[in-house]
Amino acid sequence: MIGMPTKKGTPIVLLKENGTRIDGRKPDEIRPLKISVGVLRNADGSAFIELGRNKIIVAVYGPREVHPRHLALPDRAIIRCRYHMAPFSVPERKSPAPSRREIELSKVIREALAPAIFLEKFPRTTIDIFIEVLQADGSTRVASITAASVALADAGIPMKDLVAAVAVGKVDSQLILDLNHYEDQYGEGDMPIAMMPSLGEITLLQADGIFTPSEVRAALDMAKMGIEKIYNVQKEALRKKYSSLLFR
Amino acid sequence: MPIYIPRGKLAIPGDIIAEGAFKSGSGTYRINNRVYSAHIGIVDIDRENRMISVKALKSVYVPKKGDIVIGKVVEVGITSWIVDIASPWPGVLQIGEALSRPIDISKADLKKYLNIGDIIVAKIIEFDLTRDPLLTVKESKLGIVKEGALLEFPFYYIEKISAKLHELSRKLQCNVIQGANGRIVIVSKNKDVEVEAIKTISRIISAPSYIRKGFKPKKKYVR
16 A cells, blocks of 8 residues: 555555554454453443553443433433543543534444333433543444443343444455554544344444445445454453352 | 253343243343343243243342332422432322321421431332332331431342341341342341341352452441
8 A cells, every 4th residue: 555644754554465454453353352341330330441452431320310301201211422532542632521523423322322222111211321432542432332332231221232333444445344543544434333233233334435335245244243253252241240140 | 942041041131042932021022033131130931931031130120019118318399208219210209108197288397207318118109100109108117217227239139138138137136128129228226236237248248259349238327
């Protein structure tokens, strides 16, 4: 790849000639993933996710009473979601005030999680999700969705399925799985996808850049493969915490 | 008709428990001939009725008519008290369900009877999803707890330790009141007995390893 010039003028090679990526991964390889459950004592449910260099903590409260009252819905629970990046999460200090991007991502994440929750079981209540990005390195929205669904399950909220998410991107006309910061910044496209793997339903599908129809199909297949791996890590994390309650 | 997760094993939301002619019980749901888990919990399969349910290890307390709950008064209204009952919906205790004789609400001060922070043992007389749960304290063994210790547990443990609590209250000669909402009140004239009871309960509770690490019962003396 010719590469995009950096600030200093040296090009970044996102895909090397031997097919490996900037961080040495294969095109369809996800970064190392670790999920811990129940890391916060004061939240009803919580999770901490490390996806490559991303570090994100999620706290879930509820279902609980809605304040202010007029936001409550008579037939189902509402979800309120706050995606927030810590000022120190990116190289250049980010203002702690919610940016346009953060407000949008909060909405996107909320809508990706909503189909998985039995909201109608808790009318007139709210489920509050707080997502704090401590360190960002690309694909934070999908990592946030992955962690938030684990935190929701940890809160004891009935769910249809966990939601697992991954981003597919394009560099040098080649599809790659799980973008890091550079691939996101200098690549040709970014397609975050969230699924309820057990049900085979897609709850989030966005795309930046240009993808041909056949690329979209290939990207979906690639995402499904990555999501399957992420789903297993999610389930393993929950099992690890809760199986200790079974054998005693 | 395969069963993927046998009885007594752990299920996670989205796990397919079984396929075929099974009924979906509590904690599960059914789509296209498959029964899925909706909770993190233990699978139970009733072979006679072909009913599958998942008993949640952690869940939200949904009030049920007839449940005894331990509540904390959080608001004094004009004709009622609002009571926190550790559930998504606050309990409502109306004057008529608290006092034996009618009072003149234009003159009477409800705070005299029950004030914010008071702990009560109440019974749920009515609840559906359209209205907040209604409480009563007009039966025997219900009412304000003047003295004692309040312990709060994840909802699931109450059932687990309930058998041992009866034993405990007999042995230590103290009154242990269990709420269906995950709260326990220990009432005794002797403070030492109270402390001993709390210790014993903590010991019963802290059996599993993960709790030993992170969980301490919230302890609070009433008044």
